[in-house]
Amino acid sequence: MKAMVLKSTSNIRENRKPLQLSDMPEPVPGEKDILIKVSACGVCHTELDEIEGRTPPSVFPVVPGHQVVGQVTSKGKKVTKFRVGERVGVGWIFSACGHCSACLEGNENVCEEFRATGRDVNGGYARFMTVSEDFAYPIPAIFSDVEAAPLLCAGAIGYRSLRLANLTDGEGLGLTGFGASAHLVLKMVRHKYPNSRVSVFARSEKEQAFARELGAVWAGDTEDEPPEKLHAIIDTTPAWKPVVQAMKNLKSGGRLVINAIRKEEADKDCLLKLNYPTHLWLEKEIKSVANVARKDISEFLQLAAEIPIRPEVQEFSLEEANDALVELKEARIRGAKVLRMD
Ligand SMILES: [Zn+2]
Numbered sequence: 001m002k003a004m005v006l007k008s009t010s011n012i013r014e015n016r017k018p019l020q021l022s023d024m025p026e027p028v029p030g031e032k033d034i035l036i037k038v039s040a041c042g043v044c045h046t047e048l049d050e051i052e053g054r055t056p057p058s059v060f061p062v063v064p065g066h067q068v069v070g071q072v073t074s075k076g077k078k079v080t081k082f083r084v085g086e087r088v089g090v091g092w093i094f095s096a097c098g099h100c101s102a103c104l105e106g107n108e109n110v111c112e113e114f115r116a117t118g119r120d121v122n123g124g125y126a127r128f129m130t131v132s133e134d135f136a137y138p139i140p141a142i143f144s145d146v147e148a149a150p151l152l153c154a155g156a157i158g159y160r161s162l163r164l165a166n167l168t169d170g171e172g173l174g175l176t177g178f179g180a181s182a183h184l185v186l187k188m189v190r191h192k193y194p195n196s197r198v199s200v201f202a203r204s205e206k207e208q209a210f211a212r213e214l215g216a217v218w219a220g221d222t223e224d225e226p227p228e229k230l231h232a233i234i235d236t237t238p239a240w241k242p243v244v245q246a247m248k249n250l251k252s253g254g255r256l257v258i259n260a261i262r263k264e265e266a267d268k269d270c271l272l273k274l275n276y277p278t279h280l281w282l283e284k285e286i287k288s289v290a291n292v293a294r295k296d297i298s299e300f301l302q303l304a305a306e307i308p309i310r311p312e313v314q315e316f317s318l319e320e321a322n323d324a325l326v327e328l329k330e331a332r333i334r335g336a337k338v339l340r341m342d
């Protein structure tokens with residue numbers, strides 16, 4: 001089968017073709033696994049972190065991709081949850097131990113044996129992949145394959161970060177960074193918390209305009225001052241400056257939720273500007289979001305179908321995966337990028 005493969009880590013600005021088109025044997029499902037014929041796979045900022053070594057793969061070569069939509073084409077003997085022909089999705093969580101306290105509490109996203117799709121095992125930048133039936137999800141009928149793909153990561157982790165933001169209707173929310181995840185969060189907030197006002201901090205004027213178009217009451221640059229102090233802010237940027245700025249814009253007792261698997265090092269010295277009375281005092285909190293639990297993915301898919309959320313999608317072929325990654329690195333376009341297999 002055709003797959004785009006990562007053989008080693010490198011810097012995308014220097015190596016603009018980090019993935020190689022390869023011909024690999026089709027994977028064989030184990031007893032509890034389903035074999036999926038992939039039809040669409042979202043391209044995620046986390047793939048940049050894998051390629052550039054901030055969250056390096058534990059195996060090489062590896063097929064990246066963790067927002068996978070496709071059809072079950074065969075299954076192991078012990079599979080009971082899915083039938084051949086059914087449409088399923090796979091997200092960032094590929095497996096967890098199932099018996100530690102985190103797993104038993106439904107927080108398998110922080111299990112020590114957490115394995116990530118497309119980083120620790122082969123993912124969806126390929127014609128086929130296998131996964132345990134316990135880590136696959138039915139896709140609501142209203143979505144096309146390419147629409148569903150970005151919901152599996154950007155949407156699901158956005159859902160988890162909104163959950164961790166502890167918002168109640170009417171409280172002000174900030175979003176710093178306005179990519180795939182944030183634009184989905186804005187749509188969720190408008191549905192779940194119709195009286196909450198959303199302020200968006202984004203570098204580019206295009207992103208700011210897009211945010212206003214989707215219902216943000218205010219959109220400005222990272223350093224601009226919003227019209228009100230915010231109850232919570234969700235940060236989806238790879239940088240540190242927005243973290244420091246966000247802490248200043250929180251109300252007393254407010255919470256910053258950092259939704260980033262890794263931060264880049266470039267502007268880390270911004271943290272030295274952190275001033276206790278302005279940025280931290282008055283019981284402000286910082287919380288990170290780690291991965292996603294299965295519950296986040298399945299609940300979010302239902303919510304997305306109900307609203308409905310239809311992500312803005314830009315399609316690429318499997319062979320164009322490198323172009324999609326370079327564009328993502330250079331933040332050239334709004335919405336989510338998806339590889340579509342032909
Ligand atoms: Zn992702």
Ligand SMILES: [Zn+2]
Pocket residue numbers: 096097098099100101102103108111112113
């Ligand atoms: Zn566990």
